[in-house]
Amino acid sequence: MESAIPASLLAVLDRLDTMSEPERQALAGLPWRQQSFQDGAEIIPEGHRPTESCVLLRGFTANVRYLANGDRQLTAIHVPGDFFDLHGLFLKVLDHGVVALTECQVALVKHEHLKRVTADHPHLGAVFAASIAREGALQRTWIVCMGRKDPVRRIAHLVCEMYRRLERAGGARDFQFEFPVTQAEIADLAGLSVVHTNRALQELRATGLMSWQGAEIRISNWPSLVAFAGFDETYLGLRLEEQ
Amino acid sequence: MESAIPASLLAVLDRLDTMSEPERQALAGLPWRQQSFQDGAEIIPEGHRPTESCVLLRGFTANVRYLANGDRQLTAIHVPGDFFDLHGLFLKVLDHGVVALTECQVALVKHEHLKRVTADHPHLGAVFAASIAREGALQRTWIVCMGRKDPVRRIAHLVCEMYRRLERAGGARDFQFEFPVTQAEIADLAGLSVVHTNRALQELRATGLMSWQGAEIRISNWPSLVAFAGFDETYLGLRLEEQ
DNA sequence: CGTTCTTTTGATCACACTCAAAAACGGTGG
DNA sequence: CCACCGTTTTTGAGTGTGATCAAAAGAACG
Structure with a gap:
């Protein structure tokens, strides 16, 4: 648990909808822990059952799927500020892994806290859904x-x-x-x-x-x-x- | 406005999470209208600002994006039971069109009603988010x-x-x-x-x-x-x- | 029974892959 | 500071896959 998630790093969510000041503060005040990964590290393994979701603070990460023959396909790249693992809040098992493309820092927020904050501020649930929907638009593109x-x-x-x-x-x-x-x-x-x-x-x-x-x-x-x-x-x- | 959306057609949502009987009934009782489209019809145009979301009742539809040179790319196929337009509830503008691959029937539900039902049954908001997240998994695949x-x-x-x-x-x-x-x-x-x-x-x-x-x-x-x-x-x- | 759409075939060409190796770069330690 | 190492980028040559163009055969439909 550390100080607040830097406000600028919720820029992506912020763009999705105008959030009220209480909502913004509820997000910024979420308990979280920080973790660093080195270049190439596996941040989340494919098939993981996540109990936390991640905001990328620094560096670049990507969603990855491995094939039987050893090939791999990256399905998305994340930039700082992305809540890249948010769909893990709604799915039991992740269908992809997340890998660090560079040395990077990640903020991890427990799902229980995310659930609490959406219960307290129902509109944030819609903001989260919009974030996931936006990721879908990137993938379609x-x-x-x-x-x-x-x-x-x-x-x-x-x-x-x-x-x-x-x-x-x-x-x-x-x-x-x-x-x-x-x-x-x-x-x-x-x-x-x-x-x-x-x-x-x-x-x-x-x-x-x-x-x-x-x-x-x-x-x-x-x-x-x-x-x-x-x-x-x-x-x-x-x-x-x-x- | 017609009779209830056939229960079997909410199969996809049903698979995403166990819904309570009241939730199920709230969904099945949503006011909706039905519309038929012929093979090749444009159900939703690209860039549309939807005020309704659609459940496919019969036939096959697909998400489509057109390119400047006239090429097009289908980014997803929908089968009966799919709530294929649900992300339109959370995004202002749709980044893709929806086209009928066969003659088909669609149930349209107004966003205002979907918002009401998620307000009455907060858990359904999570089910909707899960549905959108699942569509993301299909796209990654x-x-x-x-x-x-x-x-x-x-x-x-x-x-x-x-x-x-x-x-x-x-x-x-x-x-x-x-x-x-x-x-x-x-x-x-x-x-x-x-x-x-x-x-x-x-x-x-x-x-x-x-x-x-x-x-x-x-x-x-x-x-x-x-x-x-x-x-x-x-x-x-x-x-x-x-x- | 013609018209249109869809599937199929043939032939050629360009693009992208593979294999292999060289050059450039970056970091480390002597 | 330079020599050495591993990684990344770049080059070369040969091959195979998938696109294109063109047209025929087959189905579907009025």
């Missing part, structure tokens, strides 16, 4: 990218999405941001081989719309990159229906 | 299929999933079921061309594990088909965490 976009556009779309999400979380501005993720991880997200991910990345750089050196991404022509990727960001801004 | 499974296994996986889901909804038994969907629609779901979908389907039939003639699917060797597809059905059975 990724299905579209996987099914109908070529690898270069797929990665371009990822860059657009990460920029907007990080911008909200305070981790990006002026069209540049740190994204310390390996090409092998991009490959596991995009459903590509590492080699082809590398070549797609080179092709994307060659467009001149953005650069990606080491962990540093710079978008030099946002409108063109958006058009190239076919990035329609409305799915990110989905807000809770007004009451 | 499809991302894995798109990213890391070849077309033949992808379709095999679809068949396995459809069988299990229809079985629950009462639309499949003895390893056979009606699935009156065109190969072009399978292609839009699997992210393939129509031609290759056809060849993949032939290859799948050639395994002898199943047949697919017209709308009739027969699975002749369930365990082998499951193994071949890498189908792990735990993601379907996800239930609401016990209170």
Whole structure:
């Protein structure tokens, strides 16, 4: 148990609906514990029966599913402020694991406390549901990218999405941001081989719309990159229906 | 406004958690209207601001996203009993459309009534959230299929999933079921061309594990088909965490 | 019985994978 | 500070899968 969850880190929930001051305080006052994970660590194993849900404080994590042949597929990337494990509150067993893509810090809140806070503030239950629904919208978007976009556009779309999400979380501005993720991880997200991910990345750089050196991404022509990727960001801004 | 929504059609919600008799009755007693759609009809347009949510009574529908170049990607298929539009209750704007894959019937319930019923029976709010979370699990599974499974296994996986889901909804038994969907629609779901979908389907039939003639699917060797597809059905059975 | 939609076949081409290895990078310790 | 190590990125070459284009065969429907 530590001090309050930094207010800025509930930015994502905050975007989903206007919360009242008591609700905000109830969230910020939730008892929680903090845990650090190193790069590559398994934060939650696949098939786990969670008793806590997690807010990402620092770093990058991803949902992961492993296949029998050893392949793996990342199904989502989380940025600081994401309540990435919230659906665990409603499902007995998690259908995916969560892995640390970088060194990172996580705040863990017991389900019993989350249940209490939604009982005290029923509207927060709707905010949680909206958060889960929003994650669904992100996943649908990724299905579209996987099914109908070529690898270069797929990665371009990822860059657009990460920029907007990080911008909200305070981790990006002026069209540049740190994204310390390996090409092998991009490959596991995009459903590509590492080699082809590398070549797609080179092709994307060659467009001149953005650069990606080491962990540093710079978008030099946002409108063109958006058009190239076919990035329609409305799915990110989905807000809770007004009451 | 008609008679009660057939109890069997809330099978999916029912599976997510044990509902009390009053809760069940509150659901079954919701005011609703019924609407029929013909094959190919747009049930909900992309970007719609829904004021109702839908239970599929008969037929098959799918979530759809259209791309600028005219391509489209189906991101989910719904079977009778699915409350397929429930996340619309929590999001202002829908990030996808819903299209009828066959002639079908839909029950529409006004959001105001759903809000009332969750206010009267707070536990139902959790059941709704679980339903949305389960849809997320289905989408994650499809991302894995798109990213890391070849077309033949992808379709095999679809068949396995459809069988299990229809079985629950009462639309499949003895390893056979009606699935009156065109190969072009399978292609839009699997992210393939129509031609290759056809060849993949032939290859799948050639395994002898199943047949697919017209709308009739027969699975002749369930365990082998499951193994071949890498189908792990735990993601379907996800239930609401016990209170 | 023609019209339309759907499934199927054939042929060619481009894209993405695989295998293999080199280069670049980052961190560690001598 | 440099040598060494493991990881990550990059290059090259060959192969196979899935897309595209075009058209025929088959079903469904009025």
